[in-house]
Amino acid sequence: MEHPIAFYNTATKTVDPFETHTPGHVNMYTCGPTVYHFAHLGNLRSYIMEDILEKFLRSAGYDVKRVMNITDVGHLSSDADTGEDKMVAGAKREHKTVMEIAKFYTDAFFADCADLNIKTPDVVEPATNLIPEYIHLIEVLFEKGYAYEAGGNIYFDTSKLKDYYCLTGHKQDDLMVGVRDDVDQDENKRNPADFVLWFTKSKFENQELRWESPWGTGYPGWHIECSAISMKHLGEYLDIHCGGVDNIFPHHTNEIAQSEAYLGHPWCRTWFHVQHLNDKGGKMSKSKGGFLTVSTLKEQGYDPLVYRMFCLQSHYRKPLEFSFEVLDNVKNTYEKLRRRVLDLDPAGEVDQAVFEDFRGRFLDALGNDLNSSLGITLIYEVLKADTNDATKRAIIADFDRVLSLDLTVEKEEPKGEADGDLAAYVESKIAERAQARKDRNFALADQIRNELAEQGIVLKDGKDGTTWEKV
């Protein structure tokens, strides 16, 4: 490639030159959403950054094949195989079947992605599609001595690996990391870090989706899907694997364990992880409830691309705190920037030398561990450059193939949606606060009140409950 490209690699803890198994081609895998609820803005931060990673690699001349799974089975509320199945819990919450929930939230996810100009990966595979592949993979792990059966479930034996903790660098005896939030540790595991490949006899009697297997009727553990889906569509060598930092352990660690045990050779070169989006209460998460979504933004009159710009202005490896004040600033900046670009006169000839010079600088910025904020700064340099409008517009349109901020696209100003949607959002926050108070979690209750206040929504507690008004 003409321009040097290097990314931070979680596996080596250094910024490494980007290399691929087949020159010029990138096999890219992304952990997709668990479709038991709407994606929140934190999840979408990860997908926005992975989207510009993909588009940047394409713009730099690579032929990219990108695959993403949809988790619709097997992901329990604790990543260490305990708690409730997230999909079953979602179905119960909404009095629907697991498959109805999966379909609804998969569609909602891709609608959010469309609003944020996130391209759909070349292959999207729901986890429930490849059950025979998981069974085959587990059978091979048995043959090779990496799997064992205990209490009706099939586990991966992490003690069989020389370097199970290759991603995190933990010592083998730091075992409690794997079970840190567990109340009821799984007695069947030979080693605390072992993980479930296949559940049969388990406490999830109400699991709707079950399949026949050589070990009895059951369903797969969470991690196996990503190894099998990746290998099916991308073969034995993966170039780059992405996810949020919470995926590093145990999910990606377990993916490496089972994939390399199965393949008998190294699997993925580069591990790319996006830091979390936090709100005032810490990491934004679906299980906490009351999270912010693309619909929240639209209800409040924001163009979702303002949130995309908010994310691109910050480096993907730094935690990012969400606030409506900062989003308002970005909104102003975004609207002014779009106006300036749209006011450029497209008539005239593009100066190729200037175009190539800026294109090179842009690719260098993103090739330097995906420095997206420098990419945005360069737009301002283009606007100031000593060249004609047509050249500026062409350069910015080229950058925007990667940034996808619709900088050269005329569109209608976003309208705030019906008041009913805002009411539904505030009512859900009020219910969440009431629950927090019932749980005597007053810190959370205050936090919810303060967050609403920041959005201009004032709560009043009266004898008939809580009312609100927008000030």
Ligand code: AMP
């Ligand atoms: P999930 O739907 O929970 O499986 O998560 C989907 C993706 O979002 C995964 O790559 C997670 O690592 C990522 N993710 C979860 N929470 C956050 C957050 N607060 N900020 C950024 N990414 C997140």
Ligand code: ZN
């Ligand atoms: Zn995954």
